Structure formats: structure tokens, C-alpha cells
Amino acid sequence: MNEQSATPGEPAESSSMTAKAGKAGKDTWRSWGGNLTVKPAVIVRPENTDQVEQVLRDAAAQGLRVRPAGSGQSFSPLVPTSDVLLDATALSGLSSIDTEKQQVTVFGGTTIQQICQILEDHGLALANMPDFTGQTIAGAIATGTHGTGLGQPSLSEQITEITLATPSGELITCSESSHPEMLRAARVHLGVLGVIVSVTIQCVSAFRLHCAEFREPLDRLVDSLAERMSGADHFEFFWMPGRSTVHTRILSRLHRLPDTYTRPASPLSRALRRADDAVLRTSLTSGLGRLASMAPKTVPGLNTLESMSKSSRRYTDVSYRVFTAPRAVRFVSTEYALPLENTAAAFSELKDLVDREGYTLSFPVLVRCSPPEQGYLSPSAGRYTGWISLRQYGKRPYEEFFRAAEHIFLNHGGRPHWGVIHTQTAETLKPMYSNWDDFLAVRSELDPHGLLLNDHTRLLLGL
Structure with a gap:
């Protein structure tokens, strides 16, 4: 040993x-x-x-x-x-x-x-x-x-x-x-x-993850959401309110690292990806969030710009470097754990709510999934789970939207994440x-x- x-x-x-x-x-x-x-x-x-x-x-x-x-x-x-x-x-x-x-x-x-x-x-x-x-x-x-x-x-x-x-x-x-x-x-x-x-x-x-990020039609994804989640090693998607497409992220587990392992990707390509994360996927979001807090009427146009900044890409790296993302932009959040089979319906109702009431967010809605857990108070206790997360730039209003979304999640059997805003x-x-x-x-x-x-x-x- x-x-x-x-x-x-x-x-x-x-x-x-x-x-x-x-x-x-x-x-x-x-x-x-x-x-x-x-x-x-x-x-x-x-x-x-x-x-x-x-x-x-x-x-x-x-x-x-x-x-x-x-x-x-x-x-x-x-x-x-x-x-x-x-x-x-x-x-x-x-x-x-x-x-x-x-x-x-x-x-x-x-x-x-x-x-x-x-x-x-x-x-x-x-x-x-x-x-x-x-x-x-x-x-x-x-x-x-x-x-x-x-x-x-x-x-x-x-x-x-x-x-x-x-x-x-x-x-x-x-x-x-x-x-x-x-x-x-x-x-x-x-x-x-x-x-x-x-x-x-x-x-x-130790293992590597291959990440494939791409844009696809929202309706097609939601119609097959459970199957898509079940068919990937790790799956998540991001939807910016007002858009008809989503940014899908699929992570595939690769073979065990050999003894002679060196980091995948050249130093240049890794530097370019870090720059993409830092500038287009972090700093831009932060700047647009601050601008939206000063001029709320510009939010739909800013969200379109932010969504367009996330281009398709593929890369492979050490697992934890692919699982994670920079979090330089401060926000507040609510998130609910739903029975996996109810996640698509809950998301569709959330989208209808946003379209009907005109709610705006500075961050895309994030949808993920997880297996059953044994913890007595785990939100995923005893069931396969779909997670829907709402995040708002900290200086913009969120209370009314979070409460309305919470009502939808509860109607679909949702349990709140213990670390987020809920009632x-x-x-x-x-x-x-x-x-x-x-x-x-x-x-x-x-x-x-x-x-x-x-x-x-x-x-x-x-x-």
C-alpha cells in the first residue's frame, strides 16, 4: 500500500x-x-x-x-x-x-x-x-x-x-x-x-474528458431530453431566454491516462481556450450584466449578443479542467431538483412563463442531471434527477421571477437545492x-x- x-x-x-x-x-x-x-x-x-x-x-x-x-x-x-x-x-x-x-x-x-x-x-x-x-x-x-x-x-x-x-x-x-x-x-x-x-x-x-459544445434547436432537444441525458456520460445545456436555440455541452470519458501521460493539447491551443473562457465566456457576461443593470431595456439585445459569443468547439483535457468553468461574475441563484421524467415538462412551462411575462436573466438557464443518492436530505435522494438552475446578475431584480419559477418546479415534484434562494x-x-x-x-x-x-x-x- x-x-x-x-x-x-x-x-x-x-x-x-x-x-x-x-x-x-x-x-x-x-x-x-x-x-x-x-x-x-x-x-x-x-x-x-x-x-x-x-x-x-x-x-x-x-x-x-x-x-x-x-x-x-x-x-x-x-x-x-x-x-x-x-x-x-x-x-x-x-x-x-x-x-x-x-x-x-x-x-x-x-x-x-x-x-x-x-x-x-x-x-x-x-x-x-x-x-x-x-x-x-x-x-x-x-x-x-x-x-x-x-x-x-x-x-x-x-x-x-x-x-x-x-x-x-x-x-x-x-x-x-x-x-x-x-x-x-x-x-x-x-x-x-x-x-x-x-x-x-x-x-x-485519472482520465480525460472530451468536450463537444454546439448549438441546436431548443424544441428538438426538449422533446428528447431524457434520452439525451441518458445517452451521454455527462450532459448539460444552456438556454438564454428569448432564443430558439440552446448551447449543448456533452462530455465523453476517455481511456485511463498512461504512465507516460502528458497534458493533451498544445500550450497554444490551451492558451486560446483559456482566453476564450476568460474573455468571451466570462468577462463579456460580466460587462453585459453591468450594462443591463444600468439599462434594463437593452437586456434582450444584450442576451442575443452574449448567446452568439458562445461558439461551437471541441477539446480534450484532464477531467477536472473540463468539468469546471471560471466563475468570475458574481450572481445569485435558485435551483430545483426534479424527477428526471418531469424535467422537460417543467422546463417547457418555465419557457412559456418567460415568453408570457417577459422575464429577463443575465445568465442562461442551466439544465443538468444526476443519479439517485442515499443522503437523507439529498435533493436527488432515491431518484434520477434533472436540475434546472436560474442565475441572475447580483445587481438586477430576481425575486419575482424566482418565486414564479419555484411554483412551476414544485408542481412537478421539485426539491430545492439547499444552498440557493428558495421559500x-x-x-x-x-x-x-x-x-x-x-x-x-x-x-x-x-x-x-x-x-x-x-x-x-x-x-x-x-x-
Whole structure:
């Protein structure tokens, strides 16, 4: 067995919360999308497991609530608290790697980008992953963050073991063989079970992806959507309101990388693709979004220009470089997980709503898919899923459109992504999940006094 290990930081020796948290202060916390801002009593930044445990014990002794935070990618108010905000981003890096079992254990604050780079150095890769790598692994699985593709496990399903620092200040490790019910709860945990100290991920051999991007008629695609999703390794499409065509993106998995592997594509071609991503597919979108916020009547024409900028192209690269896309433009989002067989009908109703009411978006509607998951509160729990995501430039209005779209999604059996803007509460959420009470039982066992709850999670869980 080829195994390596490391430990972040040294155990803290001071008895104060500030010292044991590594770094602390009365800062203002802001979400990535800019729609959430809070100034808690203190922000603590633990640098190792001992400091996390001590923060939880100190907060419990002082009667303070604690909310863990990662990179702030959620648009729903899961993090804000007036008490202690635990910033886990310093608790990062490689804990251990077993190349024979193809398993890697990383600390909870490690970003997906860091994980991909660690795996690449060892000839491994994530089987499937989200389209953005700035999220911490603990934050990504907290909300059920996903990629696309029906034949490969989602990110949370690749997690085989999770170690939590519980509100009592103890460590519990759960896996399929030890506390399996806790693992199913922790795979989509909302940050209410404990602070995720580390996770073990089942990886695969490094592989390449071939990406084919092209434009096609919208109606033809929607009529065969389930078949198209089932027929590709990874499938997604983008539709800009007002257009009769869509931008389709199909990713095909290629052979395992040979020992003599060198990066596919010449340095020049990769540089041209990066320039295309940075200029036409990122900076242009940002500039058009800012212009639309100042002159809303120009939105239809600007959307046409933005849509035309995405030309057809084909390329091959290391898997994580193809799965992901730059996210330099700030936005807010709502997204719903629908039964796969209902996705086309829900999308058609959404299109009719946009055409009828004249709603405008600065970003295309994104449609993806994912396989069933075991997590108690996974939006994909127990069913093949189609995802419909709406994104709006942060300075433009979105509330009315998001609410109208949400009504359509709910009528088609949709479940909200936990990290996006939605209006659901425990009353409406509980009937969506067959293991709702099982999750609450695990939460009650690990945090009987509600140390890790804030107003939003209480509303979500009915506590």
C-alpha cells in the first residue's frame, strides 16, 4: 500500500477561544454572491482539529451558537449568526492518501480545486464533480452540490467516511461499517450535525474528458431530453431566454491516462481556450450584466449578443479542467431538483412563463442531471434527477421571477437545492423526503441543545 499523511497546524495551548481558534476577530462575513452579510460576535478560524473541538466546547460553556462556514458559495442564509461564525477554510490540506485503494482523506476546509490538484499528482481523479472548484469539500456536501451525468456518482456519494467534531467537543467518524445512519445524514448535513473535520473520498484512476459544445434547436432537444441525458456520460445545456436555440455541452470519458501521460493539447491551443473562457465566456457576461443593470431595456439585445459569443468547439483535457468553468461574475441563484421524467415538462412551462411575462436573466438557464443518492436530505435522494438552475446578475431584480419559477418546479415534484434562494420551510420540505425524521433523529443525537442552529436552519427543519 502506498500511503502518505499529514496534519495541519499544531495543537493550541492557550485557554481562550481566540487563541484556540487560531485566528479570530470581529469581522464582517459576506457570501460570494454578495446577497448575504453578517457581523457575528466573533469569527474564529481554527487551523487544526483540536482548535475546532475547543471552539465548540467554549461556545457551549458560554451559551453561544456556532455556525460553520466555508467559501461562502451558498445563496441561502445557512451561515449567518449573531454569535460565533466558525470559518473552516484554514483547516485544509491532505490528511492521507492510499493510491492502491484509490482513496484520499482531506480536511474539511480543503477546496475542490486543491483536491483535484492533489489527486492529479497521484494519478487519481474525482469520478464526477461540480462545475466550480472554489468550494470547500465540507461546504459542498453540506448542501448537496452536484455536477452532471446519470452514470457517475455525485460528489456526496463518493464520500466513504466523514469525521465530525460534535457540539460536545468530541470526534465521531462515520462510514458504511461504523454509524452508517450518521454517514447518510452527514452526506448532506446543512452544517447542523457537527463541524466536518475530514472526509475520505473514493476516487478513480485519472482520465480525460472530451468536450463537444454546439448549438441546436431548443424544441428538438426538449422533446428528447431524457434520452439525451441518458445517452451521454455527462450532459448539460444552456438556454438564454428569448432564443430558439440552446448551447449543448456533452462530455465523453476517455481511456485511463498512461504512465507516460502528458497534458493533451498544445500550450497554444490551451492558451486560446483559456482566453476564450476568460474573455468571451466570462468577462463579456460580466460587462453585459453591468450594462443591463444600468439599462434594463437593452437586456434582450444584450442576451442575443452574449448567446452568439458562445461558439461551437471541441477539446480534450484532464477531467477536472473540463468539468469546471471560471466563475468570475458574481450572481445569485435558485435551483430545483426534479424527477428526471418531469424535467422537460417543467422546463417547457418555465419557457412559456418567460415568453408570457417577459422575464429577463443575465445568465442562461442551466439544465443538468444526476443519479439517485442515499443522503437523507439529498435533493436527488432515491431518484434520477434533472436540475434546472436560474442565475441572475447580483445587481438586477430576481425575486419575482424566482418565486414564479419555484411554483412551476414544485408542481412537478421539485426539491430545492439547499444552498440557493428558495421559500420552502419544514412544513413543505418534510413531505418531500422519506428519511426526514431519520435526519432529525441523528441531528438530535449529535446536537441535542441546538448549538449549531441559526434562524434559517430552524425554519428549514421545524425546530
